[in-house]
Amino acid sequence: MDNSVVKTGEDMDSVAVSPSASPADGPVARPDPLIENSGENNMNLSLSMASGGCDDTGLVNCSARGVLMAIKKFNAKHFKSVVFLEYQTPVNGSSPNECDVSWKFRNRKEKSWRKYRDFRRFRLGYGENCTYKVVTAKGWHSGINAKRPKGQTQSQLNGKRKGEKSKTAIPVHDDEINDTIPVMGLGSAFRNGKYLYYSRGGDYCKNMNHYIWSLLCALGEARYLNRTFVMDLSVCLASKYTSSNQDEEDKDFRFYFDFEHLKETASIVEEQEFVKDWKQFDKNHKKKIAVRKVKTYKVTPMQLKNDTSTIIWRRFDKPEPENYWYRVCENQAANYIKRPWQSLWKSKRLMNIVSEISGQMDWDFDAVHVIRGEKAQNKAMWPHLNEDTSQSH
Numbered sequence: 001m002d003n004s005v006v007k008t009g010e011d012m013d014s015v016a017v018s019p020s021a022s023p024a025d026g027p028v029a030r031p032d033p034l035i036e037n038s039g040e041n042n043m044n045l046s047l048s049m050a051s052g053g054c055d056d057t058g059l060v061n062c063s064a065r066g067v068l069m070a071i072k073k074f075n076a077k078h079f080k081s082v083v084f085l086e087y088q089t090p091v092n093g094s095s096p097n098e099c100d101v102s103w104k105f106r107n108r109k110e111k112s113w114r115k116y117r118d119f120r121r122f123r124l125g126y127g128e129n130c131t132y133k134v135v136t137a138k139g140w141h142s143g144i145n146a147k148r149p150k151g152q153t154q155s156q157l158n159g160k161r162k163g164e165k166s167k168t169a170i171p172v173h174d175d176e177i178n179d180t181i182p183v184m185g186l187g188s189a190f191r192n193g194k195y196l197y198y199s200r201g202g203d204y205c206k207n208m209n210h211y212i213w214s215l216l217c218a219l220g221e222a223r224y225l226n227r228t229f230v231m232d233l234s235v236c237l238a239s240k241y242t243s244s245n246q247d248e249e250d251k252d253f254r255f256y257f258d259f260e261h262l263k264e265t266a267s268i269v270e271e272q273e274f275v276k277d278w279k280q281f282d283k284n285h286k287k288k289i290a291v292r293k294v295k296t297y298k299v300t301p302m303q304l305k306n307d308t309s310t311i312i313w314r315r316f317d318k319p320e321p322e323n324y325w326y327r328v329c330e331n332q333a334a335n336y337i338k339r340p341w342q343s344l345w346k347s348k349r350l351m352n353i354v355s356e357i358s359g360q361m362d363w364d365f366d367a368v369h370v371i372r373g374e375k376a377q378n379k380a381m382w383p384h385l386n387e388d389t390s391q392s393h
Contacts, residue, residue, distance in 0.1 A: 006208045008257070009341045010112040060124045060132065062090040062099035070132040071101055071122055078137075081108050081363050085115055091145050093121050097135075100143030107355070114258075114348055116355045117176070119143040140359035177348055179259035181233075181270045184277050191281065191289065191310060195274070196222040197230040201316030202323040205236040205247040214325035216339035219266055221301045221328055224337050227312065228267040230274045233259075258345040265343040278311070297327040301337055 060067060067090050075084055083106045090101040102119035121143040127133035141147075184190060196218070203214040222229035233253040242248050253259060262268060282288045292309040295317070304312055316323040329337045 006212070008212070008344050008346050010110065010345045060097045060099065062092050064132070066132040067099055067124060068101065070124060070134055071099070074122070074134040074137060075103075079363050082106070083108055088146060090122075093123075093143065093145060095123075097125065098123050100146035102143065102146040102148065107358075110351075112261075112345055114345075114351070116348075116352060117148075118355075118359055119146040121145075139362065140356060177260055179254045179263075181273060182263060182268070184269055184273050190277055191285075193310065194225075194227045195230055195269070195311045196225060196227040197271075197274070197311055197313045198232075198325060199313070199315050199317070200232065201325050202320040203325050205238055205249070207238050207240065210324075210326075211235070212344065213339075216341065216344060217326045217329040217337065219268075219343060220337040220339045221333075222267065223340060224301050225304060225307075225312070228269055230271050231268045232271045254347060255349050256347050258347050260348075261345050262343055266340060297322070297324075297330075300333050301328065302333065 068087060071090065072084070072087065075082075084103055085106060086104040088102045090099040092098070093100045098121055100119060100121050102117060104115040104117055106115055119141060121138040122134050123136045124132050125135045184193075198218050201214075203211055219229055231253075234249070235251040235253050235256060236247055236249045237251055239245050239247050278289060289311060290309040291311045291313055292304075292307055294304070294312060294314045297314070297316075314328070316325065321327070329339070
């Protein structure tokens, strides 16, 4: 298993489109008709201005149609690596002739359907025939008057029930992301469900490729068994990824992976909700939930295919490497279990950070990604390794 690059579903060759997305939200970029017909529009706007007597000394009206067209043309010319999808009507900036505008966009190289948002400030003037033109443009997220107000609260984000304590907090808020935790049904709805529950194994605090390989095995088995997977949202970052050089536990899965997309493409419930409702059901009913405990990965998914228990509980209590989740999908099981790569995408929260860095550089850069990894630990072979991979280079 190559640990040099962490790949998720949107890095695969096939392009995955969200089942909840409309065809217009797909990854195919469509040219903006306002840009496409800019020559005709310029002529019409010029004529209309000329007929009213052009006054290029007047203040720019940010809501005028020509203002947005000028900004669109400017963006299309200067940001070739970005697909611009939706613009909002420009609003006044902080000074005369300044307009703030927001838009949604997608990186041309990203294969997912997701959209990102930017809002910038432009100073406009008049060009030939009194058409509007962009004089200067400020940087990433500079158009604060066009920024949308936040909508969700942190409690909504964490999906907690009334009176409950908050679960692990998401470190970066985005009101366009619906990664709330699904609330399970109680009573008969819980009893009539079928669940696959993996206890925490030796995969915890391993490198990210190991974690992904094991998680996708578990999701693949749940799909094969036609069961809902019980999801532990606690992630442990291995020391190789942390500034402290120590393993860091209790990180939130939703920061690193797209939980909203996972909910749409796989049947999952959150572990804390599941265990609480399970205990509540057994407390209130004489007939307890039927559970089959599986103590070794050597019990294959094929052997469990016809099991009628409400919960199949795989335990991973043995020493390493007997307690790795991915062992379930080895040998003959590999012919039956298909890892659902299309369900696991990198988090939009993480990609927002990537977009911010790229936006601050105005998408004008050549990237070189240097990863030391586990393949370059031999200092005798690479004596200048620390210097060559320093952040200052």
